[in-house]
Amino acid sequence: xxxxxxxxxxxxKRTGEKVFLECVQDMDHExxxxxxxxxxxxxxxxxxxxxxxxxxKGDIPEGYSxxxxxxxxxxxxxxxxxTNQTSMYLCASSFPEQTSxxxxxxxxxxxxxx
Amino acid sequence: xxxxxxxxxxxxxxxxxxQINCTYQTSGFNGLFWYQQHxxxxxTFLSYNVxxxxxxxxxxxxxxxxxxGYSYLLLKELQMKDSASYLCAVRDSNYQxxxxxxxxxxxxx
Numbered sequence: 001x002x003x004x005x006x007x008x009x010x011x012x013k014r015t016g017e018k019v020f021l022e023c024v025q026d027m028d029h030e031x032x033x034x035x036x037x038x039x040x041x042x043x044x045x046x047x048x049x050x051x052x053x054x055x056x057k058g059d060i061p062e063g064y065s066x067x068x069x070x071x072x073x074x075x076x077x078x079x080x081x082x083t084n085q086t087s088m089y090l091c092a093s094s095f096p097e098q099t100s101x102x103x104x105x106x107x108x109x110x111x112x113x114x
Numbered sequence: 115x116x117x118x119x120x121x122x123x124x125x126x127x128x129x130x131x132x133q134i135n136c137t138y139q140t141s142g143f144n145g146l147f148w149y150q151q152h153x154x155x156x157x158t159f160l161s162y163n164v165x166x167x168x169x170x171x172x173x174x175x176x177x178x179x180x181x182x183g184y185s186y187l188l189l190k191e192l193q194m195k196d197s198a199s200y201l202c203a204v205r206d207s208n209y210q211x212x213x214x215x216x217x218x219x220x221x222x223x
Binding site: 004041044103104105106107 | 147159
């Protein structure tokens with residue numbers, strides 16, 4: 001069974017804090033993704049990575065950065081948290097996109113910025 | 115621009131059949147996915163269509179018409195546990211997933 005884990009289910013941070021969200025997958029997937037999910041909107045891609053030390057901007061990268069030092073771990077960093085970054089953050093992983101392989105999701109981190 | 119449209123909410127009765135539609139306009143097409151997401155949980159994969167036609171998997175079936183930019187997810191013999199959001203996602207020409215906002219399905223006894 002593919003397992004994608006995220007470091008926290010719930011997180012409360014103050015405006016201006018630096019926030020780290022960790023994601024680990026155990027299936028040797030090359031691809032990893034960070035999304036945010038807000039009511040009434042589809043999943044929006046923040047960043048993704050196709051390989052170690054490689055990162056690509058998604059649709060809404062502003063205010064975020066990522067790190068992938070090991071294949072199984074993909075970290076999302078909020079440099080200076082703001083209230084508009086209050087959201088559900090979902091990490092996903094998959095084999096290369098040129099196949100029919102689906103993305104596997106972690107349980108999500110519900111982040112509240114006060 | 116790229117767009118995925120799904121109804122926001124649907125209601126159905128336990129034991130009945132429901133069809134959730136998804137229409138898309140994307141730059142290219144490399145497959146369509148359906149995911150199920152229970153409240154407060156992660157999305158889980160249901161089905162994948164890349165060719166026209168119907169794919170059946172137990173109580174769930176998914177249909178695709180590429181010429182019409184249209185798909186539907188058919189759920190038969192509805193159970194209370196099917197109450198969830200159903201997300202449609204299309205892989206575009208860059209192999210990026212474009213996500214719909216999801217359809218919240220409410221099952222009534």
